Amino acid sequence: MSRSGPHVAVVGGGVIGVSVAYHLTRAGATVTLVERDRIGAGASSGNAGTVSAGHPPLNRPGRVRRALVDMLDPASPLYVAPRWDPALWRWLIGFARYCTEEHVEHCMRVMAPLGKDALALFDEVIAEERIECGYRTEGYYDVCATESGLEGARHEADVLQRHGYGPETLNGDELRRREPALGPRTVGGVFYPEAATLDPARFLSGLVRAARQRGCVVRERVAVSEVLERSGRVRGVRTTDGDAIAADAVVLTTGPFSKRLAEEFRIRILVQPGKGYHRDIEIGPNGAPKLGIACVLNESSVFCTPMGTRVRFAGTMEFSGENEVVREARLRQLTRAARAAFPDLGTARPVSEWCGLRPVSVDGLPIVGPVPGVDGLHVATGHGMLGLTLGPVTGQIVARLVVDGDDPRAEPLAPGRFG
Ligand SMILES: Cc1cc2nc3c(=O)[nH]c(=O)nc-3n(C[C@H](O)[C@H](O)[C@H](O)COP(=O)(O)OP(=O)(O)OC[C@H]3O[C@@H](n4cnc5c(N)ncnc54)[C@H](O)[C@@H]3O)c2cc1C
Known part of the structure; x- marks a missing residue:
């Protein structure tokens, strides 16, 4: 050209x-x-x-209220590190206004x-x-382990449906039939067919x-x-x-x-760094289950995405400033959430551990x-x-x-x- x-x-x-x-x-x-x-x-x-x-x-x-309640728990999905950072607090107040x-x-x-x-x-x-x-265009499941999580997932599915998407609500049995690696704690969820x-x-x-x-x-x-x-x-x-x-x-x-x-x-x-983590685990008898398609664990917001021979467990949102400090507790939280959903997850060591900063606008x-x-x-x-x-x-x-x-x-x- x-x-x-x-x-x-x-x-x-x-x-x-x-x-x-x-x-x-x-x-x-x-x-x-x-x-x-x-x-x-x-x-x-x-x-x-x-x-x-x-x-x-x-x-x-309700997001900011939840974050403030969870603030001192470094294992919660949304975590605001308790420290004096006027820019972060100004941003959080602004963020709350948009909730x-x-x-x-x-x-x-x-x-x-x-x-x-x-x-x-x-x-x-x-x-x-x-x-x-x-690249796979087969959608993913939003997987819920609690009735309140399922209620929130249904609400979000309704919102997407009103805006031209085709989510499908599933009960626990149907979800386990489609994704046999899911354990008995799964109460239901939503299939998002348009996701890739x-x-x-x-x-x-x-x-x-x-x-x-x-x-x-x-x-x-x-x-x-x-x-x-x-x-x-x-x-x-x-x-x-x-x-x-x-x-x-x-x-x-x-x-x-x-x-x-x-x-x-x-x-x-008006952007704050929102830190997230991943742990990649190889698929195998003592490793990750072979998932059909990706699952998002609703209550913990942990994504479980099959990528070739491994599954990537990724998520959590930590507001702790512009740094790439890896908090072990956050990484462990990924595995804990994954094991609760997939009881057969083994104890193989992750082949990759990582953190990155999302640019989160107010x-x-x-x-x-x-x-x-x-x-x-x-x-x-x-x-x-x-x-x-x-x-x-x-x-x-x-x-x-x-x-x-x-x-x-x-x-x-x-x-x-x-x-
Ligand atoms: C755990 C986790 C899971 C996520 N999962 C998803 C997902 O499933 N789907 C999805 O859509 N999004 C996901 N995201 C969000 C997504 O990764 C980010 O929104 C996206 O990567 C932001 O891209 P960016 O290009 O804006 O920023 P970055 O990827 O941070 O790129 C900015 C670049 O600018 C460079 N830079 C900075 N200053 C300078 C300078 N002065 N000169 C030159 N270069 C400079 C930096 O080195 C950096 O490489 C996830 C994020 C995390 C952390």
């Missing part, structure tokens, strides 16, 4: 940055993607690998159609670029390979230290090795690390679009628990904003919405 489009610097090589770079390159832009570590070093390689289209965000009625039924409904009006676009785009990109990533799963690390390396083949320049192990601006217009970026990369547009896709670069432009990126919606007052500067972050799901569609939206100047899907995601 001839490159008549703009020169664009994309900062941050997670699933959002790689997707943005890929779609921009496809749209004819000349793109340099800069990643301070290696591609996927943030949350984008080790996540649960589910494409969970159409689900509401973390902000739900209403009305806001969930608003998010669903945005997320439900975006989810449909996301699914279609995964099918298209994976097929067109021949990305080998174990994949190996996120393989997806990311396939997508970055496709972007490179289409002409994108990828620079790893060098950070962007400054966004260059003159007379209210971006001119490019400066990197830590002293280079200046000239660009007509700059897209910040730095995930939970977006605040510092954004603050230079006095924009409020209102649960991604923050995507042009930064007011600085021509050519865009941001795409705040995808929280849905960054993989919404990665490709975010890339497409940003490419249209940068190259064509418009994409109506970006309106409710605008960075300027927080004032």
Whole structure:
């Protein structure tokens, strides 16, 4: 393709940055993607690998109250580390304001159609670029061990149904018939047929390979230290090795690390790092059960995703600041939850243990679009628990904003919405 489009610097090589770079390159832009570590070093390689289209965000009625009650229990699924961090507490108060039924409904009006676009785009990109990533479009089960969990799961299924998805409610016997590895504690659940799963690390390396083949320049192990601006217009970026990369547009896709670069432009990126963990266990007699499709354990929010010869147990949400400290108790909680659901889970040692930081926005919606007052500067972050799901569609939206100047899907995601 001839490159008549703009020169664009994309900062941050997670699933959002790689997707943005890929779609921009496809749209004819000349793109340099800069990643301070290696591609996927943030949350984008080790996540649960589910494409969970159409689900509401973390902000739900009662969420903050539950977090405050659980605060001192490091084994609870949603954990706020008790420490003095004024930015976190301001963010939590803001987050609580968005935990209403009305806001969930608003998010669903945005997320439900975006989810449909996301699914279609995964099918298209994976097929067109021949990305080998174990992509499976067979859905997943939301598995409940308590009647109150089942009530919440049914409520969520109703919400998705009203917004054009086809969840199927199942009783315990039916769920065990479909997934025999589930134990007697399972009281029922919901099947989400539209969901898909994949190996996120393989997806990311396939997508970055496709972007490179289409002409994108990828620079790893060098950070962007400054966004260059003159007379209210971006001119490019400066990197830590002293280079200046000239660009007509700059897209910040730095995930939970977006605040510092954004603050230079006095924009409020109301995002907190929400840490999650995974443990991968090989399938085998003393290891993980061979699951038919992925299961999400409702009460603990632990995802159990088959990935080739192993099962990835992933989840928990910990607000403890920008750090990658691994808390053993959180890892153990994954296994404990998995063993309660799958009594045959063996004692084999995990083959991988990991933690990553989700960029969690204060209102649960991604923050995507042009930064007011600085021509050519865009941001795409705040995808929280849905960054993989919404990665490709975010890339497409940003490419249209940068190259064509418009994409109506970006309106409710605008960075300027927080004032
Ligand atoms: C346990 C867990 C399970 C999850 N499961 C799912 C799931 O099943 N489905 C789903 O949709 N989502 C899931 N997620 C969420 C998803 O992983 C994230 O939303 C997504 O990875 C965020 O992508 P990102 O590109 O915004 O951020 P990141 O992946 O963090 O990428 C940002 C990148 O920017 C780089 N960077 C930062 N500063 C600079 C700089 N100055 N210069 C250059 N580079 C810089 C960082 O090194 C990093 O690589 C899960 C997350 C976790 C933690």
